[in-house]
Structure formats: C-alpha cells, structure tokens
Amino acid sequence: MKRTICTTALTAGALIAALGLPAATAQAGTAAPRIDLRVLVVGDGGPATDAIAAELDAAGTPYTEVDLTRSNRPTVDAAFLADTVDGRPRAKYQAVVLPNDNPFAAGSAEMAALASYEQTYAVPQVDAYTYARPAAGLQYPVTGGYSGSIDGVQAQVTAAGRAGPFGYLDGAVPFEDNSSSVGESYAYLSTPAPGADFTPYVQAPVPGTSRQGSLVGEYRHDGRRELVVTFVCNQYQEQFRLLARGIVEWMTGGVHLGATRNYFAVHVDDVFAADDRWDTRLNCTPSDVDCTNGAGTPNPIRMTPADVDYATAWQKGHHFTLDLVYNGSGSVDEREDNNGVDTLADKLIADRDQFRWVNHTYTHAFLGCEQDITVVPWKCRTNADGSTQWVGRSAIDDEIANNRVRGRISGLPLQPDELVTGEHSGLRILPQQSDDNPNLAPALADEGIGWIASDNSRDPEQRTVGNATTVARYPMNVFYNAGHVAEQVDEYNWLYTSRAQGGSGICEDNPTTTCLPAPLNTGTGYGDHIVPLETRIALGHVLSNDPKPHFVHQSNLAEDRIAYPVLNGVLGGYDGLFADNTPLVNLRMKDIGTELQRRAAWKTAVNADQVTAYRIGDTVTVQAPNGVHVTATLPSGTTLRGSAFGSAYAGEVSGWTASSGGTQTFTLPSLAAAPAKDGKAAKAPATHPAPHTKVPAGVTGKVPYNPGS
Numbered sequence: 196m197k198r199t200i201c202t203t204a205l206t207a208g209a210l211i212a213a214l215g216l217p218a219a220t221a222q223a224g225t226a227a228p229r230i231d232l233r234v235l236v237v238g239d240g241g242p243a244t245d246a247i248a249a250e251l252d253a254a255g256t257p258y259t260e261v262d263l264t265r266s267n268r269p270t271v272d273a274a275f276l277a278d279t280v281d282g283r284p285r286a287k288y289q290a291v292v293l294p295n296d297n298p299f300a301a302g303s304a305e306m307a308a309l310a311s312y313e314q315t316y317a318v319p320q321v322d323a324y325t326y327a328r329p330a331a332g333l334q335y336p337v338t339g340g341y342s343g344s345i346d347g348v349q350a351q352v353t354a355a356g357r358a359g360p361f362g363y364l365d366g367a368v369p370f371e372d373n374s375s376s377v378g379e380s381y382a383y384l385s386t387p388a389p390g391a392d393f394t395p396y397v398q399a400p401v402p403g404t405s406r407q408g409s410l411v412g413e414y415r416h417d418g419r420r421e422l423v424v425t426f427v428c429n430q431y432q433e434q435f436r437l438l439a440r441g442i443v444e445w446m447t448g449g450v451h452l453g454a455t456r457n458y459f460a461v462h463v464d465d466v467f468a469a470d471d472r473w474d475t476r477l478n479c480t481p482s483d484v485d486c487t488n489g490a491g492t493p494n495p496i497r498m499t500p501a502d503v504d505y506a507t508a509w510q511k512g513h514h515f516t517l518d519l520v521y522n523g524s525g526s527v528d529e530r531e532d533n534n535g536v537d538t539l540a541d542k543l544i545a546d547r548d549q550f551r552w553v554n555h556t557y558t559h560a561f562l563g564c565e566q567d568i569t570v571v572p573w574k575c576r577t578n579a580d581g582s583t584q585w586v587g588r589s590a591i592d593d594e595i596a597n598n599r600v601r602g603r604i605s606g607l608p609l610q611p612d613e614l615v616t617g618e619h620s621g622l623r624i625l626p627q628q629s630d631d632n633p634n635l636a637p638a639l640a641d642e643g644i645g646w647i648a649s650d651n652s653r654d655p656e657q658r659t660v661g662n663a664t665t666v667a668r669y670p671m672n673v674f675y676n677a678g679h680v681a682e683q684v685d686e687y688n689w690l691y692t693s694r695a696q697g698g699s700g701i702c703e704d705n706p707t708t709t710c711l712p713a714p715l716n717t718g719t720g721y722g723d724h725i726v727p728l729e730t731r732i733a734l735g736h737v738l739s740n741d742p743k744p745h746f747v748h749q750s751n752l753a754e755d756r757i758a759y760p761v762l763n764g765v766l767g768g769y770d771g772l773f774a775d776n777t778p779l780v781n782l783r784m785k786d787i788g789t790e791l792q793r794r795a796a797w798k799t800a801v802n803a804d805q806v807t808a809y810r811i812g813d814t815v816t817v818q819a820p821n822g823v824h825v826t827a828t829l830p831s832g833t834t835l836r837g838s839a840f841g842s843a844y845a846g847e848v849s850g851w852t853a854s855s856g857g858t859q860t861f862t863l864p865s866l867a868a869a870p871a872k873d874g875k876a877a878k879a880p881a882t883h884p885a886p887h888t889k890v891p892a893g894v895t896g897k898v899p900y901n902p903g904s
Contacts, residue, residue: 232808237292237294272308289446334385349369352364369434433735449830457777459737460742463518463758522558560620562620678751680717684716693710794826827840833862
C-alpha cells in the first residue's frame with residue numbers, strides 16, 4: 196500500500212506544458228484578462244454532464260449550469276460569457292463542459308459565441324460524451340473503429356495521458372461489468388482523423404484488431420482545445436470515478452477552487468469486549484435483541500493475542516492504521532472470570548501504539564430510550580403518561596468517563612473528544628426512536644465530547660448534538676455476530692432471500708433491498724459474492740472523495756478473520772490503480788469530522804455566491820466570508836503570503852486556508868519559461884471556426900497517506 200508520496204510533483208511549467216496550456220498571459224485587448232475560477236456546465240439531462248457536475252460538487256469547485264432542456268434558460272452569448280471589470284477583460288468561466296462537441300442546432304449563434312470565447316481567452320472545452328467523427332478529431336467508427344458495449348474492458352492511460360492530466364493513475368482503467376444481463380458502458384472507439392492534431396489519453400483495444408481506439412483524448416484545432424470523451428458514463432461508475440480527477444485537472448489547468456483526495460478509514464468496534472454469535476438454527480443472536488425470552492445459548496466471539504499479532508502484521512504490510520473502538524468493561528469482566536488474567540487485553544495494551552483508539556463507552560450500554568426487548572423488534576418503554584423513558588444524563592456520563600479512565604490507566608493514546616456510543620445509541624434510531632435522547636447533548640458537553648459517530652445508513656448528514664458534531668460511518672456488510680464464514684453466509688441468506696427460499700423475506704418487504712436469486716453456498720458464497728460486492732461498495736466510497744470511515748467489529752478480526760478479505764480487496768484494488776503520488780488518506784475520526792465541517796461551510800458560501808475567485812497571470816485572488824476555510828488545488832510550488840501552500844497530492848498541491856473576510860492572494864510558480872506542447876507554440880486563430888453540425892442521435896447510453904497514529 197502506498198503511504199507516502201515518493202515522486203516529485205510536476206512543476207507548474209511542466210504541468211502546463213504537459214497539458215498544452217497557454218501560460219495564462221494571453222491578451223484580450225491590451226490588459227491581461229481576468230479569468231474567473233468557475234466552470235460553465237451546459238447539460239442536456241444526460242448522465243455524462245451530470246457526472247462532471249457531481250465531481251465539481253464533491254470537490255467544492257464552483258460552476259454555473261445551463262440546462263438545454265429548459266425553455267427559460269439563459270442564452271449563451273458574448274455577454275453571458277465575458278465582460279469587463281475595472282477596465283480589464285473578464286472571462287466568467289475558466290472551462291466549458293458540453294454534453295457533446297456541439298449540442299446546438301446547425302449554424303447556432305450560441306456555438307459560435309462559445310468558439311469565439313474559447314479562442315479569445317484560451318478556455319478549454321470538455322465534450323462529455325460525443326460521437327467519434329472528424330469534427331471531434333476522430334475518424335468515424337466504421338473506418339476501422341468500433342461502436343458498442345465495452346463492459347469489462349481494460350482500458351489504459353497512454354504515455355501522453357500519464358505525462359499529462361492522468362498522471363495520478365498507474366495505467367489501467369477497468370470498465371465495470373456488474374451484470375451479464377445489463378449493458379453498462381457504450382463507447383465509440385476510433386483513431387485520430389487524418390491530419391487532426393489529436394492526442395489520445397485513454398485507449399482501449401478495438402475488438403478483432405491490434406489497434407487501440409481513443410476513449411479520452413485532446414483535440415486541438417482553430418486555436419481551441421477540446422477533451423473528447425467517447426464513452427457514456429454516470430457518476431457512480433468506477434471508470435468515471437478513476438478519470439474524473441483528470442478531466443477536471445485538464446480543463447482547469449490544475450488551477451481551481453476545491454480539492455479531491457481518496458480517503459479510507461476503518462473502525463473496529465467492541466475491542467476488549469466479546470460479540471454475540473449468530474445461531475444458524477434459530478436464525479437470531481442469543482442474548483441480543485433479535486432473540487426473545489432468552490432463546491438459544493450464547494457463544495460469544497472474542498479476539499485472541501494471535502489475532503492482535505495478525506492485525507499488527509497486516510497493518511505494517513499495508514501501511515494502514517486501524518481505529519480500535521474499545522469497551523473497557525470487556526477486559527474487566529474477563530479478568531474477573533479468569534483469576535485476573537486477560538491475555539488479549541495484555542497483548543492489545545502492549546501493542547497499543549500500533550493503533551488509533553476511540554472511546555466506545557464502558558459497557559456498550561444502549562444510551563437512547565429504555566428498551567423493551569421482550570418483543571421483536573424492540574420498542575421504547577414509556578411512562579404512564581405515554582412519554583418516552585430515557586436513559587439518564589448521569590448514566591451517559593458514567594459510560595463515557597469510566598471508559599476514558601480505563602483507557603488512560605491502560606496508556607491508550609486516546610483523542611478524548613471522540614466518541615462512538617454502542618449501536619450509535621443516544622442518537623435517533625428509526626423506527627423506534629425518532630429523536631435524540633434529550634439527555635445526550637448535556638452529557639456530551641459534560642465530558643468534552645466534540646465528535647460523536649452516527650450510522651450513515653440511518654443518519655448520514657453531519658449535524659450538531661449540543662456542542663458535539665456527528666461523523667457518519669459506513670457499516671460494512673460484514674456482520675458483527677459472525678466470526679466464521681459459514682455464519683456470515685447463513686445470516687446473509689436469511690436477510691437477503693425470500694420466504695419461499697427459506698429466508699426472512701425482509702428483502703421482499705423493503706423496497707430498497709434486492710433479494711438474492713437463490714441462497715448463497717455457505718462454503719463459497721462469501722468469497723464469490725459478498726467479498727466482491729462489499730469491496731466494490733467500499734472502493735466506490737474511496738474514489739468519491741468521501742472521507743467518512745467504515746466500521747466492522749472485533750469479531751471480524753477473530754476466528755476466520757472475515758474482515759480482511761474485504762479490506763484486502765479495497766487496498767489491493769486501490770494499489771493496482773493509482774500511482775505513488777496519489778496515496779490513500781487514512782484520517783482519524785476528529786480529522787474526518789473537521790474535513791466534513793469545513794466542506795459544509797465552504798459549500799454554503801459558494802452556493803450563496805459569497806466566494807469570489809479569479810486568476811490574472813500567475814496570481815490567484817480569492818475572497819470568502821470571515822471564518823470560512825478556503826479550499827483550492829494549485830500547481831506545486833504555489834505560495835500564499837510567502838509560504839508554501841497546501842500539501843502534495845496527485846502531482847499538485849491542495850489544502851485549506853482560513854479566511855478573515857479579506858482577499859487572499861496565491862502566487863503560482865512562474866510559467867514564463869514553460870515550453871508549449873511538443874515544443875511547438877500554440878497556434879492563434881485567424882478567424883473563428885465554423886459552427887459544428889449537431890451530433891447524430893445515436894446511442895445515448897446505459898445508464899495511504901497516514902498523518903500519524
């Protein structure tokens with residue numbers, strides 16, 4: 196696994212040269228123009244432009260969207276695109292995204308205005324999904340190319356792509372093939388048209404030939420630059436997620452507001468304690484709330500010292516740190532039952548500095564309403580007047596404080612303001628408990644808790660609970676009550692098969708859940724079905740600029756150690772896709788919370804038009820409201836107030852800087868000496884190009900870096 200950044204980021208000049216950009220000193224009139232750091236996205240309701248807009252949203256990059264399907268949309272003309280500010284020509288957009296190379300009618304004045312604008316201000320254009328044809332710099336697919344599905348195809352980044360906007364990738368770009376019965380990716384594969392200045396960045400084999408056809412490439416013509424994309428995608432597909440960063444960096448020249456990184460953190464809950472085991476005969480978990488009236492015989496799952504050795508060795512081998520979320524009473528109980536002996540706790544405490552540690556409360560008590568567990572599902576107990584009986588403030592205080600004391604006695608390197616309550620209790624849990632326990636917020640304040648975990652499947656949006664802020668966690672579908680593969684698969688079958696096939700039918704009753712076509716084989720179903728599915732889901736989060744942590748349980752590191760195949764799939768899959776300069780970012784809980792908090796404030800300011808940002812030559816000026824942290828991605832070597840800005844990632848620098856309400860000025864490294872691509876100066880257009888004809892209807896598509904332990 197890649198933990199540190201080993202390669203030197205491109206200099207600004209090299210980046211600009213690789214992308215073939217002008218050095219941002221082009222003249223429009225007599226003054227160097229002001230280029231606003233905002234993207235124009237012209238959409239037609241298709242998934243490709245929506246995907247790029249989603250990428251900009253996630254990064255925090257401002258954009259203006261024009262919906263071609265709306266009758267009241269603004270007209271894209273010269274006044275819409277540019278004006279003059281303080282006597283200086285201003286380009287209102289640093290890049291243009293179109294659904295194809297020309298979505299307007301033949302002879303359109305709007306396309307002519309866009310072409311003129313792009314020529315005048317050296318503004319690049321992305322064709323989000325276009326037909327391969329000479330107007331886009333490519334031969335028609337019928338001329339030795341291909342039109343059709345590329346599901347399961349392994350595309351490759353070319354040498355030019357790796358030297359340019361896709362240098363953060365190792366080379367392979369696999370296209371999904373999740374279902375043999377559903378077409379997922381349609382593409383036009385073709386080679387450059389004769390005489391066209393076209394550079395393929397991502398290619399795939401043309402079926403039945405030894406030729407490679409372009410999927411993403413740069414077309415230079417008439418003083419304009421287009422990124423030509425000839426495959427359809429949506430924002431959730433892995434192939435788009437892999438290429439999205441490069442698309443944005445190409446069109447912005449590596450100078451834009453917002454930032455993206457690939458995050459992965461894994462919490463292991465219930466450490467020191469034991470987890471109840473699924474009963475494959477009763478189809479419930481003895482001693483837990485899904486088995487009523489004391490049904491079954493408890494057979495708990497608990498790690499051993501050998502499991503700790505395995506975990507520490509696994510971490511070292513993957514350069515990755517797990518967050519151990521602990522319950523101190525688990526060790527106390529074990530010692531009481533074994534004449535003071537707890538070999539697991541002794542081993543964990545001896546190896547404590549190998550992990551990060553998070554308070555999970557002392558006994559893992561449920562801290563919401565008082566539960567009535569005589570029924571399935573459980574319900575909240577009520578008082579005589581019908582009001583809810585709540586766990587008291589002092590009980591919550593004790594659970595937090597006693598576990599913190601136990602951790603400090605053991606020398607655990609805690610972050611005292613982080614908390615994960617048992618089952619995320621205290622927070623609202625539907626359908627039984629629609630509100631937070633009113634005693635939770637004051638107890639969190641008593642104990643100085645700033646960050647409290649929530650369940651992303653129930654409570655995904657970051658929110659405040661008194662003085663604390665939630666950090667949503669993704670539950671992995673590796674069950675807490677399974678230590679063996681057979682138990683995991685048996686419970687999975689119970690949950691995800693129909694009643695007619697011997698399952699619970701829960702999947703039939705829940706409209707958001709799909710039933711399995713048949714029960715999984717208990718011997719092979721985990722490796723063949725569950726592991727690939729959970730790996731794909733988690734890797735999808737990683738590739739979506741999503742820092743939220745995932746969580747499993749200590750039981751999953753014991754016995755058959757069933758969590759590791761999924762974790763290996765995520766880390767190994769990532770390692771095979773990304774270059775050394777783009778490591779996974781492995782943050783602890785409070786740092787994730789801070790990242791999410793800053794993003795929310797930034798998004799609010801951007802959506803309220805309270806952020807102004809523009810570039811003039813080698814200077815970027817940003818103004819944001821007081822207290823809002825500004826996020827930006829800029830060339831390596833950029834300075835802010837005389838000091839280096841940000842930290843290196845994916846060949847650039849990015850980061851946050853607090854705003855005091857005034858302007859902040861970033862100085863880009865000098866680009867004056869940067870050569871043009873291939874040593875040739877960019878050609879200035881003598882006249883505006885003729886508007887393109889509309890694309891034929893055709894197919895529209897089917898839709899670790901670790902900062903410390």
